[in-house]
Amino acid sequence: MQTQNRILDDLAKVASSAMGAAAGMRGEVEARIREQFERILTQMDIVPREEFDAMKAVAVKAREEGEDLAQKVTSLEARLADLEANLKPKASPSKKTTAKKAD
Numbered sequence: 001m002q003t004q005n006r007i008l009d010d011l012a013k014v015a016s017s018a019m020g021a022a023a024g025m026r027g028e029v030e031a032r033i034r035e036q037f038e039r040i041l042t043q044m045d046i047v048p049r050e051e052f053d054a055m056k057a058v059a060v061k062a063r064e065e066g067e068d069l070a071q072k073v074t075s076l077e078a079r080l081a082d083l084e085a086n087l088k089p090k091a092s093p094s095k096k097t098t099a100k101k102a103d
Contacts, residue, residue: 047055
């Protein structure tokens with residue numbers, strides 16, 4: 001019986017160390033894969049999410065400011081048209097030419 005227990009104990013130790021080695025290898029493989037992905041992404045020149053979000057906010061703000069400016073221009077054009085309409089005389093006087101009499 002002790003022989004079987006000893007064999008089982010040895011098998012358990014081997015299995016345990018194999019599992020530990022496998023876990024270590026798994027961590028190493030994950031680290032290598034992560035490095036490869038980072039290298040590939042760097043070569044692809046992909047923008048980080050934080051930078052994308054910042055630029056998106058800038059674009060939204062610029063669009064809103066552009067729309068505000070367009071409204072102001074439209075309003076100013078309307079006011080200018082009203083002012084020009086008020087400055088024009090309502091009835092244009094006809095020019096009278098005076099002819100000199102020849103004596």
